[in-house]
Amino acid sequence: MALTAAAAITVPAVSPAGVLAEEAAFTDVSARYAEAVSYLTENGITKGLTANQFGTAKSISRVDAVIQMALALGFDPKGTYKDAGFTDVPKRGQWAVNALAEKNIVAGKKAGTFGAHDAITRNETARLIALAYELPMVESVPETSFSDVSEKWARYVAALVNHGITEGKASSHFGADDNLTRGEWALFLHRLSTSTEKEFNLTVMHTNDTHAHVENAARKVTAIKEVRKVKPDALLLDAGDVFSGTLYFNEYLGQADLEFMNLAGYDAMTFGNHEFDLGTKPLADFIENAKFPFVSANVNFSSDENVKGLFKNEMSASPQDGTVYNGIIKEVDGEKVGIFGLTTAETTDISSPGEGVAFEDYLEESEKAVAAFEEQGVDKIIALTHIGFKDGGGDNDMTLAQEVEGIDIIVGGHSHDQLKEPVLETTGTDPTVIVQANEYNKFLGTLDVTFDENGKVIGHAGKLIEIDAKDEGGAYVLKDDPEAAKILAEKYKPAVDEKRNTVVGESDVALNGERADVRTKETNLGNLITDGMLEKAKTINKEAVIALQNGGGIRASINEGKITLDEVLTVMPFGNSLALMNLTGAEIKAALEHSVKEAPGQSGGFLQVSGLKFTYDSSKPAGARVQSIEVKKGGEYAPLADSDSYIVATNTFTAKGGDGYDMFGKAYEEGRVSEPGFVDWEMFRDYIQAHPGITPESEKRIIDTKQ
Structure with missing residues (x-):
């Protein structure tokens, strides 16, 4: 949980060197090393080898490097540290090796052996510095600009380069396996001492699109507390869409989620489109009971009867809980950090905000927000957004980073992207770091950013902490926070468990969701699910004509008779959400070829369909099986045209290239996919409630013509 570094160390300020190295009688110190050697000698880090050398x-x-490192970091040589168990460390260095080993900064070469008298290589030095000084690191760096640095050492070397500690021995040569000289070590320590005085490190924890998934809230609270043990000043932000998605929302309208957010100590939240699904009255109740402020620079509530009393159309350095601002200023470790919010303008089309809520241009309002912060001397700015990473709905984080200067960090939501590592956008003058933590409380995102004295991002690292990770024995790695677990078990869970037995519809026939069938052929349940998906899609975009559902997303059958919510959730347990793709006929044909490439064998990517019918021949080679495709328009079927464009509904997993649908992934990358975000089981429930007495059947939408 300690992000990129294993220790929380305060680097002491150093006094200016009063005597240059030449004056200390060292005859082997050139001008290049003079200031660095003076720093070490004047601060008691080393005396040199002899009086004049x-x-x-x-x-x-290795032991001398660790001794000097420990002194530079301010460890007390007379302190008490856990014995690391190394038998080859001389007495003079035991305290230093033990101190750094206790912080997981150094390790031995093998059990019981530190390799104390071995020369330390430049690769090993990079690791030592990166961990000891908590330099932001990308978890996986396959290579650097240096041809002699392997993947094993790349992230440590990259951290030193990004931090301005070294440029290598040559543009393409780091000297990775060369032994480090005492002069080089002096330069490194001196550069670190001067750079850390001027830099500011900010840690941000972030969540988004949690959608009422509170079953694991107690583990998430534990994760947050563990990060704060190491980073007590870390900010905790949410990028919207707390509302809708599970029975906890249906029962408590966001108040269950809010209690856990208050308990966790969030610093700010922006609004997602689903916060407006039931109008603004439940949203107003949510805002009013929050123990943190809300930010949204492009949402104007001044004419909304429910929220206007909680809305302040301004930036605030003293934000109040339960109040909406354009942006807020937080003081973190003596530095001002600006946070403003954005909500997708698609909300007017895909949710129910009402006429009193206005959505303004996100780029224009972002520029105003940045300018307002800069006028108040704030040069570290976070955009907390619910517009999607590369969403095709007209606004997204990549465009924001490219078009608006001055934003240092974008904490995003809406597109449910699992950004395992931060994305660095470098189009403008200064870089922007973009993060997003997937969905449904699966992850707590963590981000470390280093700013220089001018507020420019000079280093970053981040990762996603998996909330439901299990050990080899099947037990959760993160234990439940006792207080949160008690609240869930006693206050919220009983009513939700009871609600699962609610009857939501009835079918006169059994609905076939058997694994062997939904992954190989058309089924009546597949038809029912895609019909419901297409009906919902048409309410968002009347041009939608096709719906596709991967068979792997249908997990069970439903017996004839009454249908309960529990049965619906068993069929669709993943909570996949709706996406609308703008595809060519040629791309749709390629997708259908991919769908049947394993036939007659099973494939989780086999597509159940609505709005089209097609034939294929499983005896032909994969990629050349589809024989005919017809699309239903205006109640009639017509041949699919390769060059025509079609609006196609599916789930976001498939739309982003899941199950190998690269043609969909390409459309997503090109901004041809929008994500209104309605959850699959809710669309299915609404559809069967709106069509009582429906008797779905196979309709020859998918036919294998193999003789």
Whole structure:
């Protein structure tokens, strides 16, 4: 949980060197090393090898490097540290090795052996520095600009380069396996001492699109607390769409989620489109009971009867809980951090905000927000957004980062992207770091950013902490927070468990969701699900004509008779949400070829369909099986045209290329996919409630012509 570094260390301020190295009688110290050597000697980090020899060109041993590092970091040589168990460390260095080993900064070369007297390589040095000084690191860096740095060491070397500690021995050569000299070590320590005084490190924890998935809230609270143990000043932000998605929302209208958010201590939240699904009255109740402020620069509530009393159309350095601002200023470790919010303008089409809520241009309002912060001397700015990473709905984070200067961090939501590592957008003058933490409380996102003295991002690292990760024995790695677990079990869960037995519809026939069938052929349940998906899609975009559902997303059958919510949730347990794709006929044909490439064998990517029918021959080679495709328009079927464009509904998993649908993934990358976000089981429930007495059957939508 300690993000990229294993220790929380305060680097002491150093006094200016009063005497240059030449004056200390070292005859082997050139002008290049003079200031660095003076820093070490004046601060008692080392005295040199002899009275007149610093040993600039000599290799430094692992134990001597650790001793100097420990002194530079401010560890007390007389302190008490856990014995690391190394038998080869001389007495003079035991305290230093134990101190750094206790913080997981150093390790031995093998059990019981530190390799104390071995020369330390430049690769090993990079790791030592990166961990000790908590330099932001990308978890996986396959390569650097240096040809001699392997993947094992790349992230540590990259951290030093990004931090301005080294440029390597040459543009393409780091000297990875070379022994570090005492002079080089002096340069590194001196550069670190001066850079850390001017830099500011900010940690952000972030969530988005949690959609009322509170069953694991107690584990998430534990994750947040563990991060704060190491990073007590870390911000905690949410990028919207707390509303809708599970029975906890249907029962408590966001108040269950809010109690856990208040308990966790969120610093700010922006609004997602689903916060407006039931109008603004439940939203107003949510805002009013929050123990944190809300930010949204492009949503104007001044004419909304429910929220206008909680809305302040301004930036605030003293934000109040339960109040909506354009943006807020937080003080973190003596530095001002600006946070403003954005909500997708699609909300007017895909939700129910009402006439009193106005959605303004997100780029224009972002520019105003940045300018307002800068006028108040704020040069570290976070955009907390619910517009999608690369969403095709008209606004997204990538465009925001490219078009608006001055935004340092974008904490995003709406598109449910699992950004395993932060994305760095470098189009403008200064870089922008973009993060997003997937969906449904599956992850707590963590981000470390280092700013220089001018507020420019000079280093970053981040990762997603999996809330429901299990160990080899099947137990959760994160234990439940006792207080949160009690609240869930006693206050909220009983009513939700009872609600699962609610009857939501009835079918006169059994609905076939058997694994072997939905992954190989058309089924009546597949037809019912896609028909419901297409009906919902048409309410958002009347041009929608096709719906596709991957068979792997249908997990069970439903018996004839009454249908309960529990049965619906068993059929669709993943909570996949709706996406609308703008595809060519040729792309649709390629997708159908991919759908049947394993036939007659099973494939989770086999597509159940609505709005079209097609034939294929499973005896032909994969990629050349589809024989005919017809699309239903205006009640009549007509041949699919390769060059025509069609609006196609599916779930976001498939729309982003899941199950190998690269043609869909390409459309997503090109901004041809919008994500209104309605959850699959809710669409299915609404459809069967709106069509009582429906008797779905197979309709020859998919036919294998193999003789």
